Amino acid sequence: MVTMMRYFVGISILVSSYNQAAAFVLKPYRMATKGSTTKFSTTQLCNKHDTYAAADDDASSQDNQRRKLLSIAPIYTLPFLLGGENTASAAVPTSTVQQTNVVALSPAASALCADSEEEARISIFERVAPSVVYIDTFKQKQDVFSTDIMEIPIGSGSGFIWDNEGHIVTNFHVIQQAKSAQIAILTPNNGIKSSSSAAIEPAYTSVRPGALGSNGSTTFKDFTRTVYKARVVGVDPTKDIAVLKVDNEDNSPIKQLRPIQLGTSTGLRVGQGSLAIGNPFGLDHTLTTGVISGIGREVKSPSGRPISNVIQTDAAINPGNSGGPLLDSKGRVIGMATAIYSPSGASAGIGFAVPVDTVKYIVTQLIENGQIVRPLLGVNILDSKQSRQTLGITKGVLILEVKPGTPAAAAGLKGIRRTESGIIEIGDIIIAVDGTSIEKEGDLFKAIEDYKPGDTVKVTVNRPQIEVTESGEPEIKLKEITFSVKLIASDDSTFIQK
Known part of the structure; x- marks a missing residue:
């Protein structure tokens, strides 16, 4: 009996909660008497930036008239249900409302009102x-x-x-x-x-x-x-x-495609807004927002070679986002999401995008030629970190090997070699290309790729030479030499090997 009483008391309190909540929600809007017409204006439903759509009961159908108060109440009584005994017992006594007088709001009125900044993001996403x-x-x-x-x-x-x-x-x-x-x-x-x-x-x-x-x-x-x-x-x-x-099955073009609007990655500034749209973890067309956190970054490509001028963003980028666009605040592409820095494999707020200016250049060549035509220098190089750790080279890029028949070989550049007496001689250290300082391998890639096959560049190196001091001890000194190198077209889309 006690258990049964508690059960019915619980129902009574819950019904009371439903009725009070509904009365609280509907109180600001007086119910029309049966058969009358009540119109809600946008200003009545949303203040300032609010954009709820107005609803007219004279335009509602029989289906709208059958909407019950009970279908609205659970939304607003959720706090009562979660609040436990104290919250439920605090509910006021039950009151009744004529169900036939409830005016159903249009679907747009169930959405949160968006301010101008939110509307701008929504507009970009939908476009x-x-x-x-x-x-x-x-x-x-x-x-x-x-x-x-x-x-x-x-x-x-x-x-x-x-x-x-x-x-x-x-x-x-x-x-x-x-x-x-x-x-x-x-x-x-x-x-x-x-x-x-x-x-x-x-x-x-x-x-x-x-x-x-x-x-x-x-x-x-x-x-x-x-x-x-x-x-x-x-x-x-x-x-x-x-x-x-x-294409279509008959190889005809697909109609009504929506090409994306391209922007530029030139002149980007840290702090600008950024938006990413992609399919992280298979969730299609996901929008994330953030800012440009850094510019001029460098990440390694699948080939192991560095990509320069990469854009860093804190807009969430996760597995599945790869290949999606990074947009500016106008909805124009400024980059293509390509990598993240994360100890867990998920977004840690550090994402990277290939700059769109690079994408434009590469895509144009791929569409026209099916491949990238790059200038060939013809050298194998040692990673700058390894050079510093093993040889103490603090500036420039060490040449490991010069490929026979390449521009580097024709110009006289030298890699690491062993003399007839068995002594290993260090190769040339590239320190500048046409006057542009080379500090690490990324600088060399960037400098060479700015040229075309057939161009002649000035490559400045430090060549280690053994000299005998006054005391008769051998000493390695660096001699600066500049070579003229005429670049040729690469046959494997690479101009430097690693």
Whole structure:
């Protein structure tokens, strides 16, 4: 009996809580008498920056009239339910409200009011998101029970639509180990729904968090998600950039694509706003915001060579964001998300993006030529850190080897070598290119790539030479020498080996 009484008391208190909450919520808006018309203006529902939409009960249907007070109450009584016995017992006695007089607000009125800054972000996201694609990559594996070849999902990433021809830009490492890839694109509901049958020929992936953004997102109700098979146009591992292409099954261009708006990475300043859109952990079209935390950073590409002028941001970048755009406060691309610094593998507030000016240069060449034509110097170099630790070289880049038949060999540059007597002689140390100081290997990469095949550059080196002192002891001294080197085109997209 005691237990039963407690049960009914609990129901009584809960009903009381529901009624009081509903009365509290609806009190500012007087209920219209049955059969009358009540209009709510935007200013009544939202003050200052509020943007709730007004609702008219004269436009409501029978379905709206059947809305019950009980369906609204639980939203506002959640604190009562979570508050425990003390909170529930504090509820005021029950009161009744005519259910037929409740005016249902339009769906827009259920959203939080957004200020001007929020509206700007929302506008950017809604405009740019359809230009961001979801990339899923696959490898081939033979079925153990038959001779059939199966495609196994191995990774996912992001990318963005470059032009109306169907070119998609992403990171090289997103497709690096995949045999084929599929790209999910948002097109307006009246767009063409078809797919290409082309497959990636080279073996090019990333960590796979999900599958083509199939997380039930309803953000883009006016768009259709269509999946296309992609083919590789060209890749540049040195800059971690890849260009893919999607077409219809008949190889005709896909209509109603939304190419992304490109900005510039020149003149960026620390503190500017930044936004990233991508598919972290398979959650498609995720927006994160932050600021530009640093500029002129350097990260290593999949080829092991440094990418210079990289943008640092604290906008969250996670696995799956790779290849997605980093935007400025106007929604223009300023970079492509490529890496994070994190001890855990997830965002730690330090993300990196390849600058869009670099992306433009590389993508243009890949679309036109299918490869990157770079000037070749023809040397193998030693990492600056190793040079400092093992040889005490504090400035410049040590040449390990000069490749035969290359511009460096023709000019007379020397690498580490062993003399006939067995003595190892240190190679030349590059300290400047056309007057630009070279402190580390990244400086050398940056200096050389600014030239074209056929250009002649002045390469200044410190050449170690053994001299005998007055006391008769041998001493190593550095002699500064400048060589004229005529660069040629590289046949393997590299101009310096490591």
